[in-house]
Amino acid sequence: xxxxxxxxxxxxxxxxxxxxxxxxxxxxxxxxxxxxxxxxxxxxxxxxxxxxxxxxxxxxxxxxxxxxxxxxxxxxxxxxxxxxxxxxxxxxxxxxxxxxxxxxxxxxxxxxxxxxxxxxxxxxxxxxxxxxxxxxxxxxxxxxxxxxxxxxxxxxxxxxxxxxxxxxxxxxxxxxxxxxxxxxxxxxxxxxxxxxxxxxxxxxxxxxxxxxxxxxxxxxxxxxxxxxxxxxxxxxxxxxxxxxxxxxxxxxxxxxxxxxxxxxxxxxxxxxxxxxxxxxxxxxxxxxxxxxxxxxxxxxxxxxxxxxxxxxxxxxxxxxxxxxxxxxxxxxxxxxxxxxxxxxxxxxxxxxxxxx
Amino acid sequence: xxxxxxxxxxxxxxxxxxxxxxxxxxxxxxxxxxxxxxxxxxxxxxxxxxxxxxxxxxxxxxxxxxxxxxxxxxxxxxxxxxxxxxxxxxxxxxxxxxxxxxxxxxxxxxxxxxxxxxxxxxxxxxxxxxxxxxxxxxxxxxxxxxxxxxxxxxxxxxxxxxxxxxxxxxxxxxxxxxxxxxxxxxxxxxxxxxxxxxxxxxxxxxxxxxxxxxxxxxxxxxxxxxxxxxxxxxxxxxxxxxxxxxxxxxxxxxxxxxxxxxxxxxxxxxxxxxxxxxxxxxxxxxxxxxxxxxxxxxxxxxxxxxxxxxxxxxxxxxxxxxxxxxxxxxxxxxxxxxxxxxxxxxxxxxxxxxxx
DNA sequence: TTTAGCACTCTCTGCCCGAGAGTGCTTATG
DNA sequence: CATAAGCACTCTCGGGCAGAGAGTGCTAAA
Numbered sequence: 222x223x224x225x226x227x228x229x230x231x232x233x234x235x236x237x238x239x240x241x242x243x244x245x246x247x248x249x250x251x252x253x254x255x256x257x258x259x260x261x262x263x264x265x266x267x268x269x270x271x272x273x274x275x276x277x278x279x280x281x282x283x284x285x286x287x288x289x290x291x292x293x294x295x296x297x298x299x300x301x302x303x304x305x306x307x308x309x310x311x312x313x314x315x316x317x318x319x320x321x322x323x324x325x326x327x328x329x330x331x332x333x334x335x336x337x338x339x340x341x342x343x344x345x346x347x348x349x350x351x352x353x354x355x356x357x358x359x360x361x362x363x364x365x366x367x368x369x370x371x372x373x374x375x376x377x378x379x380x381x382x383x384x385x386x387x388x389x390x391x392x393x394x395x396x397x398x399x400x401x402x403x404x405x406x407x408x409x410x411x412x413x414x415x416x417x418x419x420x421x422x423x424x425x426x427x428x429x430x431x432x433x434x435x436x437x438x439x440x441x442x443x444x445x446x447x448x449x450x451x452x453x454x455x456x457x458x459x460x461x462x463x464x465x466x467x468x469x470x471x472x473x474x475x476x477x478x479x480x481x482x483x484x485x486x487x488x489x490x491x492x493x494x495x496x497x498x499x500x501x502x503x504x505x506x507x508x509x510x511x512x513x514x515x516x517x518x519x520x521x522x523x524x525x526x527x528x529x530x531x532x533x534x535x536x537x538x539x540x541x542x543x544x545x546x547x548x549x550x551x552x553x554x555x556x557x558x559x560x561x562x563x564x565x566x567x568x569x570x571x572x573x574x575x576x577x
Numbered sequence: 578x579x580x581x582x583x584x585x586x587x588x589x590x591x592x593x594x595x596x597x598x599x600x601x602x603x604x605x606x607x608x609x610x611x612x613x614x615x616x617x618x619x620x621x622x623x624x625x626x627x628x629x630x631x632x633x634x635x636x637x638x639x640x641x642x643x644x645x646x647x648x649x650x651x652x653x654x655x656x657x658x659x660x661x662x663x664x665x666x667x668x669x670x671x672x673x674x675x676x677x678x679x680x681x682x683x684x685x686x687x688x689x690x691x692x693x694x695x696x697x698x699x700x701x702x703x704x705x706x707x708x709x710x711x712x713x714x715x716x717x718x719x720x721x722x723x724x725x726x727x728x729x730x731x732x733x734x735x736x737x738x739x740x741x742x743x744x745x746x747x748x749x750x751x752x753x754x755x756x757x758x759x760x761x762x763x764x765x766x767x768x769x770x771x772x773x774x775x776x777x778x779x780x781x782x783x784x785x786x787x788x789x790x791x792x793x794x795x796x797x798x799x800x801x802x803x804x805x806x807x808x809x810x811x812x813x814x815x816x817x818x819x820x821x822x823x824x825x826x827x828x829x830x831x832x833x834x835x836x837x838x839x840x841x842x843x844x845x846x847x848x849x850x851x852x853x854x855x856x857x858x859x860x861x862x863x864x865x866x867x868x869x870x871x872x873x874x875x876x877x878x879x880x881x882x883x884x885x886x887x888x889x890x891x892x893x894x895x896x897x898x899x900x901x902x903x904x905x906x907x908x909x910x911x912x913x914x915x916x917x918x919x920x921x922x923x924x925x926x927x928x929x930x931x932x933x
Numbered sequence: 934t935t936t937a938g939c940a941c942t943c944t945c946t947g948c949c950c951g952a953g954a955g956t957g958c959t960t961a962t963g
Numbered sequence: 964c965a966t967a968a969g970c971a972c973t974c975t976c977g978g979g980c981a982g983a984g985a986g987t988g989c990t991a992a993a
Binding site: 344375376378380382383386388390392396398399400402464470471474475479480481482485486489490493574575576 | 738754756820827835838841845932
């Protein structure tokens with residue numbers, strides 16, 4: 222199989238070396254992709270002829286199919302098993318045949334409504350995003366928590382729990398909140414901690430982790446311990462420590478590609494191991510927009526049988542996350558793309574509100 | 578099938594109506610349960626004889642098996658398919674045959690070590706508990722976040738995001754932290770909010786939601802809005818709003834009971850729909866300790882083919898959660914019970930630290 | 934260029950059959 | 964009387980086989 226670049230740029234590559242597809246070939250390819258995505262069974266000339274009401278005979282369809290196969294858009298699993306789109310076929314479909322890619326506005330309203338309802342519970346945003354995305358796309362969804370690019374401190378609270386144990390609560394300029402437990406070097410009750418928190422909050426407002434640590438020189442042992450742990454916690458909010466949620470496994474299980482437990486386990490391992498996110502994070506650099514990876518276009522071997530639709534979300538340059546949909550190569554790319562785009566926009570809007 | 582009460586009390590019921598099992602019958606029942614749990618295949622007299630090195634012939638084993646079947650501890654799926662324990666058989670095993678039920682101390686140390694490593698990240702406790710419990714028990718685990726019984730306010734922070742939008746951060750006396758977004762009735766910047774937060778923090782320390790609302794009379798519009806939303810958020814932390822995590826689905830998928838996607842989907846629906854927790858929450862009333870529900874002993878119909886091991890955890894009367902393990906009826910109850918017990922103790926210890 | 938016809942291939946399903954494993958019953962034995 | 968041995972019977976599982984169904988490529992006709 223040839224090297225392929227991801228994205229619409231692929232179209233140039235096709236045009237450069239061969240004549241373009243005829244209108245009828247495009248129609249047939251579109252019908253095959255739609256049919257195969259819907260049924261999961263390889264599609265043959267006769268059955269396509271029956272189900273589509275196309276104006277030409279099965280024999281003609283066969284000829285066109287052979288041409289499409291010749292050029293790498295279809296393939297032939299067994300001599301008499303009907304045809305199936307190749308990765309390249311899906312790619313062509315996504316780039317040229319898919320048509321309208323906005324989520325139906327009724328769907329948009331449903332989702333919006335759900336977000337309105339729990340707007341206030343910050344902790345649940347990611348979970349809700351994962352759940353709605355999975356439902357809208359009809360596939361497994363993966364959503365990372367927003368990751369501050371360069372977290373700065375906005376607020377700070379210290380809570381005494383036990384003589385030498387307490388809670389540090391941080392709020393960053395992005396509106397993210399983090400709570401960590403902390404040990405003090407000496408006993409400290411709430412009456413000691415509160416004034417310390419107040420003075421540190423003022424002194425550290427807008428500081429980066431490095432700047433926070435620089436305040437440690439000359440401070441008391443307690444203050445030094447606190448400063449250290451604040452800086453660490455703040456650092457922990459960047460890429461490495463981001464929480465990732467997935468949802469909609471039930472959609473995958475209904476599909477024949479995952480009906481055997483071995484394949485389902487493999488998918489589970491991918492989701493649990495975070496290899497999905499780590500594979501996609503580098504793409505964050507490429508800027509905003511929805512990216513599609515089909516089968517062998519994926520960077521990692523274990524993703525070769527999957528289709529992946531991802532997008533970043535967030536406020537440009539300040540805090541970004543990644544969200545996407547994963548399914549078998551045979552997936553409804555149009556639905557997935559429109560869902561991912563819509564939910565990404567929605568989350569970006571919410572992040573913008575939070576940034577203030 | 579007869580009505581059965583859960584727990585060791587069952588033994589009385591058996592003894593009351595029939596003669597006790599002979600020592601050899603107990604041995605054979607134990608061997609059958611162990612063998613069936615390990616292999617998943619019905620166990621026959623010859624194969625049991627070969628694998629166990631027991632001192633009697635297959636024919637004798639057959640006779641004892643027939644006796645055990647007669648009394649409801651075993652059953653016979655097909656005329657020649659070997660025997661399988663019934664729910665009652667498992668129950669007898671759990672109550673009398675299981676023996677040592679402490680987690681091996683090497684396992685204990687491993688788990689403890691993992692908790693030490695992330696001790697500081699409060700948000701990750703539940704997730705870690707779910708992950709380690711699943712691993713230790715070799716089954717799917719479910720862990721609810723701790724649920725404060727009667728949450729009282731300990732600390733309070735207000736953060737301005739936009740003119741009329743902000744963040745309220747609460748810390749309860751149990752050490753739980755909650756962040757909610759809030760709308761103000763008038764524009765309010767950080768310089769307005771900080772003094773308000775300070776004065777409210779002092780005034781409301783130790784208050785219940787109702788008491789907080791009672792402060793609203795005669796307060797400013799802004800303060801009233803804040804008080805309202807604090808009270809609501811605090812109320813939301815009790816039972817209804819508790820987060821639930823599960824982990825270890827891969828263990829279920831390796832087992833033949835869930836190898837078909839239909840059964841796996843059913844399990845997924847149970848976990849996602851929260852019906853597991855809602856079925857088990859009433860048991861919280863019965864006090865601490867590990868509870869085991871085997872097959873038809875379960876309250877809900879959809880759980881009839883599952884074995885469930887649950888325990889509460891937390892600080893008595895103040896904050897409690899529930900955690901447990903779910904698998905096919907054919908599960909390693911001894912391993913599950915010891916794992917659940919150990920992790921529950923561990924979490925209780927952590928809660929006690931947090932309570933301060 | 935399109936279509937009809939045809940021979941061929943491959944999968945899938947149902948069926949049969951034999952091997953293997955397990956049971957219950959009957960009878961022998963210490 | 965409890966245990967063991969022998970035996971006929973039953974049921975599942977896997978392989979082999981045939982026929983149906985679906986699909987293809989090729990050739991020839993419209």
